Amino acid sequence: xxxxxxxxxxxxxxxxxxxxxxxxxxxxxxxxxxxxxxxxxxxxxxxxxxxxxxxxxxxxxxxxxxxxxxxxxxxxxxxxx
Numbered sequence: 858x859x860x861x862x863x864x865x866x867x868x869x870x871x872x873x874x875x876x877x878x879x880x881x882x883x884x885x886x887x888x889x890x891x892x893x894x895x896x897x898x899x900x901x902x903x904x905x906x907x908x909x910x911x912x913x914x915x916x917x918x919x920x921x922x923x924x925x926x927x928x929x930x931x932x933x934x935x936x937x938x
Contacts, residue, residue: 867880877924881920905922907920
């Protein structure tokens with residue numbers, strides 16, 4: 858996340874569904890352009906996709922982003938010693 862970011866972020870993983878989620882919260886009165894820039898950075902560099910957007914009474918906005926959980930298996934054991 859960017860330094861001096863206008864958003865708060867929370868990350869969780871749902872292993873059964875195979876996704877991990879990132880929830881970005883933008884407080885009322887903060888710039889939509891800054892929030893959009895941060896969402897674009899997460900999407901481009903972190904391979905996140907926008908799942909859901911909510912706008913609450915009072916102006917708070919919350920964005921749910923998700924990406925597939927990457928399962929990596931070691932290939933080092935397959936080489937002869």
